Amino acid sequence: MENIAPISWKKSSKPHLFCPGCGHGIVLKQLGYAFDEMKIARDVTFGIDIGCSLLAWNFFDADTIQTHHGRTTSVMVGYKMAKPERIALAYMGDGGGYAIGLQALLHAAYRNNPVTVILVNNENYAMTGGQSSPTTPVGMVTSTSPNGKRAEFGKGLHGPELISEIAAPNAYIARVSISNPIQLKITLKKAIENQVKNKVFSFVEVLSICPTNWKTNAKESFEILREAEKLYPIKEFTKEKEVEK
Amino acid sequence: MKTVKIILAGEGGQGIQTIAKVLSDAAFKAGFQVAYIPSFGVEQRGTPSLAYLTIGEEEIRYPRFDTADYVVVLQKRAIKVIGQFVDTNTTLIFDSSAVPQALLPKGAATLLGIPATAIANSDFIPKVFNIIVTGKLSQILKLPKELVFEAVGETLGKKFKDEKIKKANEAAFEFGCNFEAETDKFTKATFTPSEENITVKGHGKVAQIVPKRCKGCGICVEKCPVKALSFGETLGVFATPVPDIDLERCIACGNCYRFCPDAAIEVWKVS
Numbered sequence: 001m002e003n004i005a006p007i008s009w010k011k012s013s014k015p016h017l018f019c020p021g022c023g024h025g026i027v028l029k030q031l032g033y034a035f036d037e038m039k040i041a042r043d044v045t046f047g048i049d050i051g052c053s054l055l056a057w058n059f060f061d062a063d064t065i066q067t068h069h070g071r072t073t074s075v076m077v078g079y080k081m082a083k084p085e086r087i088a089l090a091y092m093g094d095g096g097g098y099a100i101g102l103q104a105l106l107h108a109a110y111r112n113n114p115v116t117v118i119l120v121n122n123e124n125y126a127m128t129g130g131q132s133s134p135t136t137p138v139g140m141v142t143s144t145s146p147n148g149k150r151a152e153f154g155k156g157l158h159g160p161e162l163i164s165e166i167a168a169p170n171a172y173i174a175r176v177s178i179s180n181p182i183q184l185k186i187t188l189k190k191a192i193e194n195q196v197k198n199k200v201f202s203f204v205e206v207l208s209i210c211p212t213n214w215k216t217n218a219k220e221s222f223e224i225l226r227e228a229e230k231l232y233p234i235k236e237f238t239k240e241k242e243v244e245k
Numbered sequence: 246m247k248t249v250k251i252i253l254a255g256e257g258g259q260g261i262q263t264i265a266k267v268l269s270d271a272a273f274k275a276g277f278q279v280a281y282i283p284s285f286g287v288e289q290r291g292t293p294s295l296a297y298l299t300i301g302e303e304e305i306r307y308p309r310f311d312t313a314d315y316v317v318v319l320q321k322r323a324i325k326v327i328g329q330f331v332d333t334n335t336t337l338i339f340d341s342s343a344v345p346q347a348l349l350p351k352g353a354a355t356l357l358g359i360p361a362t363a364i365a366n367s368d369f370i371p372k373v374f375n376i377i378v379t380g381k382l383s384q385i386l387k388l389p390k391e392l393v394f395e396a397v398g399e400t401l402g403k404k405f406k407d408e409k410i411k412k413a414n415e416a417a418f419e420f421g422c423n424f425e426a427e428t429d430k431f432t433k434a435t436f437t438p439s440e441e442n443i444t445v446k447g448h449g450k451v452a453q454i455v456p457k458r459c460k461g462c463g464i465c466v467e468k469c470p471v472k473a474l475s476f477g478e479t480l481g482v483f484a485t486p487v488p489d490i491d492l493e494r495c496i497a498c499g500n501c502y503r504f505c506p507d508a509a510i511e512v513w514k515v516s
Contacts, residue, residue, distance in 0.1 A: 004453060005508035014458055015482050015507055017292075021462030025506020181503045211462065218467035 006032025008041035010061045017055040021218060023208030024052060026178045027120055028059055030185040035060070038189060040087055040196075047076040049092035049101070052127045053120065056091060070101025077113040087196060088114070094121040098134045098157050105163070105203075112168040114199040116191045119159065122210040123228060130213030135159075137231050142213070156231055160205050164237035170194075172202035173237040177229050178209065179222060187236075207232060246277065248301025249386065250310045254327045255319035257285055257294045258483070260375030263400060264317075265296035267379050270396035271388050272300045280308035293326050300386065315385070316353070319361070319378065320484075321437055324348055338385075340378070341427055343436040343484060357385075358427035362436040362484070365417065370410070373417035380421020394418055439479045445490055450497050452490045452512045459509040461485025465501035474501060481509070 005011070009032050018024045035041040044062045048054050050069035057066055063086075067075045072090040080088040097105055097119040108115060124142050125131040132142040132149050134157040139148040164173045172194040176187045184206065191202040207228050209221040216224060251268075255261040262283050269281040277300050284295040299305050313330040317338045328350045331337060337349060341358030349356070359381050365374035376397065383393040397418060405411040439456040446452075459481035466474045466488055473496075477489030488501075488510070495512060502511040 003513070004455070004502065004511040009508070015460065018506065020460035020483065020485070021464055022506055025508075026504060029506065029508060218463035222467065 005029070006036050008032045008035040008060050008062065010058055013058040016059060018052070019212040021209070021211040021221065022052070023122060023178045023206075023210065024056065024120060026181060027118070027184065027206050027208065028056055030181050031118070031188055032060065034185050034188045034192065035062075038192065040192070043085075044087045044089055045076070045079060045083075047072045047079070047088065047090045049090075049096035050127075051093040051096050051125070052122075053091050053093045053096065070096050070099070071104055072096065073101060073104040073108045073115065073117055076115045077108050077111075080113065080115055084114075087192060088116065089192070090115055090117045092117070092119055093126070094119060094123065094135045094157075094159075095125045095133050098159055105159075106166065109163045109167040109171065109201050109203065112171060112201045114195050115201065116195045117201075117203045118188065118191070119203070119205045120208045121159075121205055121228075121232070122208040122213075123156075124210060124213050126210050126213050130210070135232075137228065158232065160203065160237050163203055167201060167203075170198055170200050172200075172204075174203075175205045175207070175232060175234055175237075177207040177225060177234055179207075179225055179229070180234075183234075205232075207234075246300070246302055246387070248278075248299060248303055248305070249315065250313045251298040251300070251315040251317065251382075251386075252310075252313040252327065252330050253296040253298065253317045253319075254323040255294055256323060256483075257292050259294070259319055261294045261296055261319065264375050264379045264382065265298050267393065267396045267400050268382060268386070268388070269298060269300070270399065271383065271393040272386070274392045274396070275389055277302060278305050280305045282308050293323050295326065315382075317378070317382065318344055318349070319375075321345065321348065321434075324350070336385075338378075338382070338426070340374075340436075341431040341434065343434055345434040345437065346431045356428065356431075358431040359421075359424065360427070360432035361421075363432060364420070366436075368420070369413045369417045372410075373413050376414050376417040377421035377424070380418045381424050381426065384422050390422055436480060436484050438482050438484060439487070443479065443487070445492055446515075448492045448495070449516075450492050450495055450512055450514055452492060452495070453510070454487060454490070455509045456481045456487045457509075458482065458507045459485075459487045460507055461487070462506065464504050464506065465510055468500045468504045470498060470500065471496055 047065045049072040076088040076090040131144040138151045160175045176184045191204045194202040211221045269279045273279045280299040282297045312332045319340045331350045335353045336355045337353035338357045342360035342363035361374045361377040443454040473491045473494035474488040476486040479487045481487045
């Protein structure tokens with residue numbers, strides 16, 4: 001019974017507000033275990049965005065800030081400047097991070113601000129009804145691309161690749177998937193540790209599932225996720241840069 | 246027809262807005278004045294979903310109202326939002342297989358029970374439950390059956406992926422139209438979420454399942470490498486089935502609890 005839910009979860013807010021089978025639950029569960037193992041739940045300030053990620057507003061027994069769409073990174077950068085002893089986490093979706101909030105994210109990476117950004121990529125704008133987003137792969141049927149997304153509208157934005165181009169060599173940048181929760185937890189821990197120890201930027205993109213808007217059951221959801229993992233490769237981007245150097 | 250005010254209450258995901266849309270489309274085609282306002286918070290399962298519907302021959306001046314002629318409640322958790330709409334002239338229609346009659350607000354003129362969830366699960370497919378209610382409501386409101394069924398086709402047409410689903414909807418609608426509502430002896434509300442935790446022991450393992458948190462997504466069933474999990478009889482928080490565990494097959498690998506987004510299942514070994 002000890003392990004059924006992380007200790008840092010706020011028990012009174014469960015069952016949480018996410019849809020049945022939502023990938024956010026899996027990411028936040030592993031983040032909770034990471035908090036427990038590092039014993040940092042009391043030191044974390046959790047910044048959340050507009051979009052499905054805002055439903056995590058009462059998820060943890062931790063300080064939480066909810067801010068304007070796409071500005072979570074900027075707000076957490078400012079917060080960290082005012083309170084350098086706190087651990088600043090920015091939690092957002094692909095709409096908030098790669099569409100409206102891309103400039104905030106890129107500049108935080110460019111300045112190497114000591115915040116950890118966790119971006120959950122479910123390949124659509126889920127809260128508003130599954131419209132196609134910058135990361136929607138070619139051919140995917142969404143409510144704004146009823147015949148499948150056409151290649152001329154972009155083949156899917158590769159966020160970590162883009163950010164690793166401008167980020168400092170000691171920034172930690174990685175992409176993981178919820179299909180491997182253990183790797184997910186290890187990566188999240190590394191990203192938080194990088195902020196605590198080295199005082200630099202870290203960024204984790206988590207490939208996730210959206211059964212409600214993909215209109216899939218559990219099996220089909222993970223099949224689409226497997227396709228997504230082929231398009232968006234799972235890897236760490238930090239070491240490569242160090243080798244180049 | 247005198248102007249009637251109807252309020253439909255349930256949970257997001259149940260199909261409350263679909264019922265209201267079908268009825269308002271059909272009533273409009275039949276030549277009535279219609280006003281329909283959906284009212285729900287965040288668009289997701291588990292939050293209250295309300296639909297205000299006004300149908301009548303006279304012009305409708307204002308689409309909201311304080312007391313309703315018909316109150317339709319289809320989920321236990323929605324009972325608390327309908328109390329204010331009930332007065333001594335109200336007909337209270339409820340899903341008797343999911344809403345316990347004892348918890349309903351007192352003072353309504355008539356109670357009508359439709360065990361729609363139970364019928365949909367036993368005779369049709371679970372999803373058609375709102376079509377049964379639509380059928381019954383259209384007969385209570387005396388709307389022409391053909392027009393209502395046409396509206397069902399127009400609203401749900403895209404969702405009829407194969408013939409089986411279409412047939413089930415047709416049959417459910419026909420059944421709803423001819424259904425004689427319960428007036429005094431109500432079906433027992435068995436389709437309510439289970440409150441107690443399930444603990445299974447045996448074969449050197451202990452499994453704990455929390456139906457209060459389980460939303461029935463099926464990820465644990467899908468991720469089990471030895472097929473020890475399958476959907477059972479107990480119902481979770483959204484009245485969806487909770488998995489049953491076969492501890493003889495289980496190898497306590499921990500995949501189910503690692504993947505469960507709602508922290509509703511755990512298995513561990515005991516020595």
